[in-house]
Amino acid sequence: MSESLKKLYNHLILDRQKDLSNFEKNENAQITLEAYNPVCGDQFKLYLDFDNNTISKASYYGYGCSLSRASTSLLVELLPGKSGKEVLECIQSYYRQLEDDKEDRSELIKALSMAKEFPGRKQCVVLSWDTVKHFIQNKRA
Amino acid sequence: MSESLKKLYNHLILDRQKDLSNFEKNENAQITLEAYNPVCGDQFKLYLDFDNNTISKASYYGYGCSLSRASTSLLVELLPGKSGKEVLECIQSYYRQLEDDKEDRSELIKALSMAKEFPGRKQCVVLSWDTVKHFIQNKRA
Amino acid sequence: MLDIDNIRRQFPIFSTTTKTPLVYLDNAATTQKPLVVLERLQRFYSYENANIHRGIYQLADDATRHFEKARSRVAQFINAKYPDEVVFCSGTTEAINMVAQGLRKYLSSDHQLVVTAMEHHANFVPWQTVCNQTGARLRVIAVKPDGTLDRDQLDAAIRQKPAVLALTHISNTLGTINPVHEIVALAKEHGVITVVDAAQSIAYDHLDVKDLDCDFLAFSGHKAFGPMGIGVLYGKEEQLARLEPYQQGGSMIIKVSEESTTFKPPPHGLEAGTPPVAEAVALGTALDFISGIGLSKIKVHNHSILLYAKEKLSSLQGVQQIGPENETSSIVSFLMKDIHPHDVATILGESGVAVRAGHHCAQPLMQALNIHGTVRASFTIYNNREDVDQLIDALKTVEKVML
Amino acid sequence: MLDIDNIRRQFPIFSTTTKTPLVYLDNAATTQKPLVVLERLQRFYSYENANIHRGIYQLADDATRHFEKARSRVAQFINAKYPDEVVFCSGTTEAINMVAQGLRKYLSSDHQLVVTAMEHHANFVPWQTVCNQTGARLRVIAVKPDGTLDRDQLDAAIRQKPAVLALTHISNTLGTINPVHEIVALAKEHGVITVVDAAQSIAYDHLDVKDLDCDFLAFSGHKAFGPMGIGVLYGKEEQLARLEPYQQGGSMIIKVSEESTTFKPPPHGLEAGTPPVAEAVALGTALDFISGIGLSKIKVHNHSILLYAKEKLSSLQGVQQIGPENETSSIVSFLMKDIHPHDVATILGESGVAVRAGHHCAQPLMQALNIHGTVRASFTIYNNREDVDQLIDALKTVEKVML
């Protein structure tokens, strides 16, 4: 087993994808987004509630690989309490951390950042993040 | 100049294509056929008159290369006096002579038979003959 | 028995000088290319290259002859009645689009087109599209949980005399072999135009279109050891003649004026522009390569590898095979516990085992089976038991990593 | 100055070991292939071959990357704004059909489409066809006896705001170079969609689509030292997005259900099925080859050979050159007394000189000029003055044989 494979399937990812906190439908959410990757069929609903311009609650539900699940789980954990601007900053910061190993990163993000070394998997760790980013950008525009 | 080229452009062909006998429009002909080769744009009108079931008069007019002109000239020369059945026999015999150098052939047909040795020219020496053949066959059917 | 070592030596990609030895189990997506095919391509481009048709010099005449010889070779390979029943195109996808759009003018809301839920998108979406364009209705025949067609539904649909039945011979996802002979025969009885997608069968089993009696049949060169960019639409002479030309351009034309255009009869009237001559010629060589080994032997070998793989997979705890028990070609689809197919494929890929994961361009089938995707391994002549063993070993690694 | 001997050595077809040395003057039909292109093709098929998209193993990922790199290479070569403005297809013919059929749904009897009488059938018949399908009117701009466009007629037609103007950059028959910059600029002022056929210009002159500002542009790989079976449709991002997908199948799809399908945005949404990956990659290499020599140098060389040929032809009694005196690319069309072009070509062919004869897939042009066909010689980088001298010698033989 290669080092990069070990890093990718770091136990943090595997734990995270099995961690079912925030993994729940919320049919009454003010906003429901769909994160969908036609290549692999990964498909999550992202449920967001707002209080003024701040996200008050976030959860997700759906189907995906270990990477997309772990990265979505991380996302919804980080969203509550953030304004639109803060959400965008948070997403930018995540993207930077995925690319740049000089950033001060959590173990989980270190693991997720390995995705780019594997054929066809880069998309998995940004799927839900991209979806939220587009939503916020369009909302602000 | 190769031997086959000399044979193809035998003076009989060149004389024949310059020979303007039977090269005339006949707007009043009972039957007007069109011989057309999309590849080179060769296009002849073939004019036929019948007396009972026998061709009484044949002429041609149009545009074509030396081979198609010479072969068409030969064709219309041979047609008069022949019944449908005889026309088909005559055409069959011509085709045989083109293919088979054991046949007893005129110098002109020997020259025309060389066409098959040249890229893209095989069609030229049968264009008008094919047209008459199809007409007679359909007429008899 | 095939001499697999000898066969492998004919495929440079398996040469032992490459860095990681390749266990290539993605043959349903595309096959690797033997030396003879590479050499033929190379020879054409090096010494025989010219545009075809209309050429009054030797090189062009020879190129035309090679191209038409390839057409005859294809006709012979599938036992077509005439070479002119073979239309060269860019692949299965274009071939099927050519038929769907070629029939467009005959279709209206009075018509029904029948496809199945196990079609590749290439034999599904073109029909859905022409239905949207014409108002014809698309009827999708169900697939049973075991991955076979619902024959009752299909037969009933055929008895309603739809305009067209488009059906795959072999499912690219599950390997299901459909009884196309029986089905085409029934369709014929009811005057239905039959279109057979043979993308997965051309290099697996003898195809005999005279015997099969379908109206159209399509396949790609690249899945039969030939180059990319070349494919075949077979059509019965009178059926090809009914198609509107899918594309217009050079060399498919008799006469063009400002007002109107007269097209050549098939096959040339359906081949607009400069065709992929080198690729067609090399496809002929690929078919020679297949015949040289012998399709019967190929089938026996491929199926034996499949059976070995299925047996080995069965012995792995938590692996669920998707698709019929029997009557499958050399394709096996499976799921491993609740591990996502892409996670499986990534870990297999790390071990040098190339498989495909996902919906395999068959989303309606995924919906029918109520799954999101599968892992698919597909075998052909150069695969051996060691390849399967490596797959199994790598699957054990997956388990270790993921659970 | 180009080192022609060195260039010729890179083309195996001119190797002196072949039986008759080839004087290849049919470059407007297709060019010969340099070693680097042959080698790239060979390397792909030998060691890099896989189907692209969706592949979760290294080989497929690398193949995808090579394919997308070729797309970027093409974009850079024609100075497109984004790589995604480059759609791979099978050739110029398919590219133009893709646009004509892609716009079909917007067209009705309210619309006019403008083409010229000097178009290749590939840029004429698809427009005539979509007019027949939709009721739109086809306006054909006249060509003057000197082989140039009737600009007054064209400009007047543009001012009437037709839906589409489809125009060749360079006439494949006469070599006429149309002032496409001026014409496209006028068309833009009047909101006309512009489609430029660049089949004859891609290997002759710098193309800069940003500067040219056309909406669509099409060319074939095989006329630019690349393989057959690959071509390019360039389209401005927003224009490509308006096209209905010409073909449907795998890998161009987001979601398929029994009821409906969602397509990917361009370029992938316009590339259905397995594309000719190897051929696209080798086209990238062919463009590198062109850039390596330098298009400016190529143009100077080709034009100097043309001028030499035109001068030599002028000195032959009874040879009539067809087409404009100036502003021509490296193509010359001519007639010899009243000798049929095919007779000329046959005798040239016997002398090892490969030229084309006939209507050159431009029947409307033949009608406009009131001729049946021409003999055409077309030059490129590997042609030298000796090639022209041999052409002239062979024409003297024609005279001897025929007169």
Ligand SMILES: Cc1ncc(COP(=O)(O)O)c(C=O)c1O
């Ligand atoms: C000006 C022009 N347009 C279109 C074409 C058609 O190109 P292709 O046959 O490669 O599709 C050609 C080549 O014959 C051409 O010269």
Ligand SMILES: Cc1ncc(COP(=O)(O)O)c(C=O)c1O
């Ligand atoms: C059953 C089936 N039909 C059609 C296709 C499409 O073939 P291509 O992509 O070569 O056009 C494939 C290949 O992916 C297939 O397996």
